[in-house]
Amino acid sequence: MSSPSVIRTHQAIKARASAALEKRHIAGIDIGSTRFSCVVARVRPEMLNRTGRGRDSDVFAALELESVAEVPAAGVYQGVIVDVEAAAKALRNLIAQTRLQSGIQVDGALFALSGGSPRTLQANASSEIPVRRIDDAVIGRVMARCRQEIAHRIRRPLHVEPLDFTLDGKSGVYDPRGAPARSLGVRFSLITVERDGLQALASAANAAGLKVHGVACASAASGMACLTEDELTLGATLVDIGGDVTGVANFKGDRLRSVHALTVGGALLTADIAQALDIPFDKAELMKCAQAAGISADPSILGGAGPGEADNLLIGVIRPRVEEMFELVRATLPHGEHRPVVLCGGGCRMPGIVEVGQAVLGRRVRLGRSIRTGGSKNATSAQDHATAHGLLAHAVRLNCDPWNEAMENALQGERAFSGLRAWFAEHW
Ligand SMILES: Nc1ncnc2c1ncn2[C@@H]1O[C@H](COP(=O)(O)OP(=O)(O)OP(=O)(O)O)[C@@H](O)[C@H]1O
Ligand SMILES: [Mg+2]
Incomplete structure (x- = not known):
């Protein structure tokens, strides 16, 4: 099995989140060590602005909270599923609670994993650029050059984020658009977890009849829910x-x-x-x-x-x-x-x-x-289930990343990208 590159992994994670947002409802399930929680929101697609997630466009208004349910955890130790059957039973119970509460039948979700020993790595790509002024297309092309492979034997990537840019050797630039430069570099952060933990989660979800639309580190999801x-x-x-x-x-x-x-x-x-x-x-x-x-x-x-x-x-x-x-x-x-x-x-x-x-x-x-899932039916739920709420915000962030389109355009011409679906099957 070949190792996936940073950029293909980034695109694959994003594509799954976007697919989840195309449905009428989106669900986030937090597999905690003491409880499993499920947050479901209705998606208002007209509020999702794919190209410009700026301060002036509140893309999170696309999420309208419908249901929050929780059940005691089962089969989890230190944030990882160790008993697939017990965890699947608790998940079925959680889905039944959600259906009872809102009438919504959840058949897939984004999941949060609190354990799995997450580790953070970095990857870089850089290029001499033929034009004097940087625009989205240039950024997309430089990002698409990040072909560094992710070792896939014992760990799997959950988050791939373009961190910042380097302009003519000057690092730490967050948005290089419009700047004059001869060379442009991009730095990605990769967060990986142990493969076994992820596979156990996929098995439990599968046994409970749930599709996995993505997996995030629990604390990262909580941050996306709680930080201003x-x-x-x-x-x-x-x-x-x-x-x-x-x-x-x-x-x-x-x-x-x-x-x-x-x-x-x-x-x-x-x-x-x-x-x-x-x-x-x-x-x-x-x-x-x-x-x-x-x-x-x-x-x-x-x-x-x-x-x-x-x-x-x-x-x-x-x-x-x-x-x-x-x-x-x-x-x-x-x-x-x-x-x-x-x-x-x-x-x-x-x-x-x-x-x-x-x-x-x-x-x-x-x-x-x-603070990111509107229409909260009661205030305590927003405080109690930050991780599950955050999964939904995570999907919206991925879907509305400002560089998505540029990267997609740069990759579209390449035959390698057409194998994305095969990549899913091979690596998840
Ligand atoms: N009122 C409270 N006072 C003190 N501790 C509390 C209170 N309510 C819950 N806890 C503690 O919070 C912990 C559970 O927190 P939480 O539900 O966030 O964990 P989890 O997400 O299931 O697990 P993890 O994130 O570790 O996988 C338990 O140890 C519980 O004792
Ligand atoms: Mg937790």
């Missing part, structure tokens, strides 16, 4: 604190720069509490969530301790672990840049999480909520 346009452009980091995984996605220049997945999350806090108090995991989970809701812990768990003592013990267990989690996050942040951090995921419901995050990370931290 300014944060995406000027630079920000999304930290999604889940059950088994804390995902970190860095954005700048309106592009996804890197993704990390740390195998620590809310379940570790619960396990710490269970161990410290010598109680079962389920009881510790209830106590943790009650504490987050400001409900005092029952003193009887400590054999009749005085009022407040159980709470102090709980805080004494939780705080150091949360600090440790943020220290791990800090190690993944880009050096020398003080971009703000936005938190989401069930784990960020811990009281005081913003303050602890700020103290450890030394930068501005805020709580995030989904």
